[in-house]
Amino acid sequence: MDHPKIVDVLVVGAGFSGLGAAIRLTQEGFNDLVVLERGSDVGGTWRDNSYPGAACDVPSHLYSFSFAPNPDWSRAFSPQGEIYDYIRRVTHDAGVREKIRFGVDVTAVEFEEDRGRWTVRTSEDVYDARVVVLGVGALCEPKRPDIDGIDDFDGPVFHTARWDHSVTLADKRVAVIGTGASAIQVVPSIAPQVSHLDVYQRTAPWVLPRMDRKYPEIERAAYRRIPGLQRAMRALQYASREFQVVGLTRTRAALAPIKALGRAHLAMQVRDRRLREKLTPTFEIGCKRILLSNTWYPTLARENVDVITEPISRVTKDGIVTSDGVEHPSDVLVVATGFHVTDSPFFDRVRGADGRTLADRWEDEGMEAYKGTTVAGYPNLFVLVGPATGLGHSSMIYMIESQLNYLLDAMRTMRDRELQTVEIRRAVQDAYNRELRDGIGDTVWVSGCRSWYLDAKGNAPAVWPDFTFAFRRETREFDLSAYTRTPAATARAGQEVGR
Numbered sequence: 001m002d003h004p005k006i007v008d009v010l011v012v013g014a015g016f017s018g019l020g021a022a023i024r025l026t027q028e029g030f031n032d033l034v035v036l037e038r039g040s041d042v043g044g045t046w047r048d049n050s051y052p053g054a055a056c057d058v059p060s061h062l063y064s065f066s067f068a069p070n071p072d073w074s075r076a077f078s079p080q081g082e083i084y085d086y087i088r089r090v091t092h093d094a095g096v097r098e099k100i101r102f103g104v105d106v107t108a109v110e111f112e113e114d115r116g117r118w119t120v121r122t123s124e125d126v127y128d129a130r131v132v133v134l135g136v137g138a139l140c141e142p143k144r145p146d147i148d149g150i151d152d153f154d155g156p157v158f159h160t161a162r163w164d165h166s167v168t169l170a171d172k173r174v175a176v177i178g179t180g181a182s183a184i185q186v187v188p189s190i191a192p193q194v195s196h197l198d199v200y201q202r203t204a205p206w207v208l209p210r211m212d213r214k215y216p217e218i219e220r221a222a223y224r225r226i227p228g229l230q231r232a233m234r235a236l237q238y239a240s241r242e243f244q245v246v247g248l249t250r251t252r253a254a255l256a257p258i259k260a261l262g263r264a265h266l267a268m269q270v271r272d273r274r275l276r277e278k279l280t281p282t283f284e285i286g287c288k289r290i291l292l293s294n295t296w297y298p299t300l301a302r303e304n305v306d307v308i309t310e311p312i313s314r315v316t317k318d319g320i321v322t323s324d325g326v327e328h329p330s331d332v333l334v335v336a337t338g339f340h341v342t343d344s345p346f347f348d349r350v351r352g353a354d355g356r357t358l359a360d361r362w363e364d365e366g367m368e369a370y371k372g373t374t375v376a377g378y379p380n381l382f383v384l385v386g387p388a389t390g391l392g393h394s395s396m397i398y399m400i401e402s403q404l405n406y407l408l409d410a411m412r413t414m415r416d417r418e419l420q421t422v423e424i425r426r427a428v429q430d431a432y433n434r435e436l437r438d439g440i441g442d443t444v445w446v447s448g449c450r451s452w453y454l455d456a457k458g459n460a461p462a463v464w465p466d467f468t469f470a471f472r473r474e475t476r477e478f479d480l481s482a483y484t485r486t487p488a489a490t491a492r493a494g495q496e497v498g499r
């Protein structure tokens with residue numbers, strides 16, 4: 001085997017989180033860095049989710065890096081292509097593209113305690129890294145539904161996050177399984193072209209009006225020319241979103257106006273009583289991500305669209321059979337069934353100091369980290385978009401930037417104190433998570449619905465249960481005293497300090 005490539009920092013993934021890490025680290029002089037990306041371009045989820053209608057439901061000025069504002073967003077909610085272009089432009093402008101190795105699949109990330117370093121195996125080379133930053137994302141591994149017979153379907157079957165653009169939908173009978181944030185964008189976009197569309201709904205989501213609008217040139221010029229204006233707009237968007245946290249985590253009554261808006265939206269857009277009943281949510285608003293659309297309900301009321309609420313029994317080669325025995329013929333099957341979040345297959349590839357994988361650890365003990373970022377038993381590993389960082393109401397980029405502050409301060413601390421490794425103390429991590437769990441019991445996310453925030457045991461380890469500024473505050477500085485550490489000079493002997 002060839003000698004491993006030695007690198008100081010290895011970042012896995014070139015989506016918003018991995019790129020953010022690469023940009024901030026190189027800006028701070030941590031230049032000995034490589035980013036490994038399995039795809040052929042940057043962009044992560046915004047590269048992969050190219051389905052018709054894909055767009056962001058967090059306002060554009062907020063859904064961007066604070067260090068790379070874009071006055072040229074074309075509308076309040078950016079379409080996927082524009083966000084993808086933004087990520088590519090930011091990568092180019094920051095000069096980090098040359099640090100990225102594309103088409104490289106990371107197959108194993110293993111900590112070697114005697115050397116205090118990580119060995120990272122890939123489809124191409126082996127790397128030997130001091131620090132590993134996981135930027136693999138939370139919503140990156142499509143979850144295909146485990147439905148009897150689905151592999152025997154005669155026509156194309158694809159997930160929204162792996163849209164098959166070679167398949168023509170015009171004049172076809174199409175089935176879409178799922179009614180989450182992805183389906184709600186796909187369905188209105190394809191309904192006008194297909195001959196018939198069946199939408200399989202297991203749970204009726206809460207849907208609010210989408211306050212989207214085009215930004216006229218004069219407004220964009222103002223963002224370019226008036227100092228602080230874009231920042232003020234971002235702050236306004238942030239504050240209005242953050243207000244929801246009161247209702248989501250503390251006072252359920254604060255959700256009442258949002259709920260009333262959702263009910264009114266449905267009543268105004270769907271005149272047919274039977275359809276309205278089917279589309280009326282039966283769980284607490286906010287328990288699942290609140291969806292935004294002005295076209296979802298009118299699309300479901302179209303002549304060529306049926307909403308099927310009978311559970312799916314099986315898939316045949318010609319279509320879908322529901323529990324009432326009816327076979328619904330289809331030519332194309334689109335699965336909009338979400339992602340492996342708490343059970344991402346990538347966690348199987350990461351082995352800590354005791355040889356255990358993150359997947360095993362998190363399956364047994366729950367998906368836990370310290371401040372969403374570091375994990376006891378996995379020294380010098382920084383997990384971006386890690387446990388308890390997920391949001392439904394605001395921008396994940398805000399959370400990522402908070403984690404990057406923490407990562408950067410950890411790197412500076414290790415450099416200044418000449419440390420080889422830092423590892424969060426188990427007791428500190430446990431106490432931190434006990435507090436999180438205590439807080440989560442009162443939140444809306446555990447009020448009895450099914451969502452990607454929850455794990456198989458019904459706990460909600462993926463979601464941040466507080467105001468996002470509280471997370472920003474707690475990740476502002478790296479708290480070295482919470483960590484055990486090894487000094488650079490003695491790491492090879494496995495000596496520890498700071499116990």
Ligand code: NAP
Nearest residue numbers: 055056057145178179180181182183202203289336337338
């Ligand atoms: P999702 O929210 O997890 O929704 C999956 C949908 O598939 C749900 O309606 C679910 O029903 C249904 N489903 C799953 N398995 C099924 C089965 N076996 N049979 C029938 N139905 C099944 O996934 P998503 O829509 O892809 O969205 C995931 C997340 O991605 C979002 O919450 C959001 O964070 C992000 N996203 C964001 C945007 C954006 O605008 N920023 C757009 C798209 C996605 P149940 O509800 O009954 O479980």
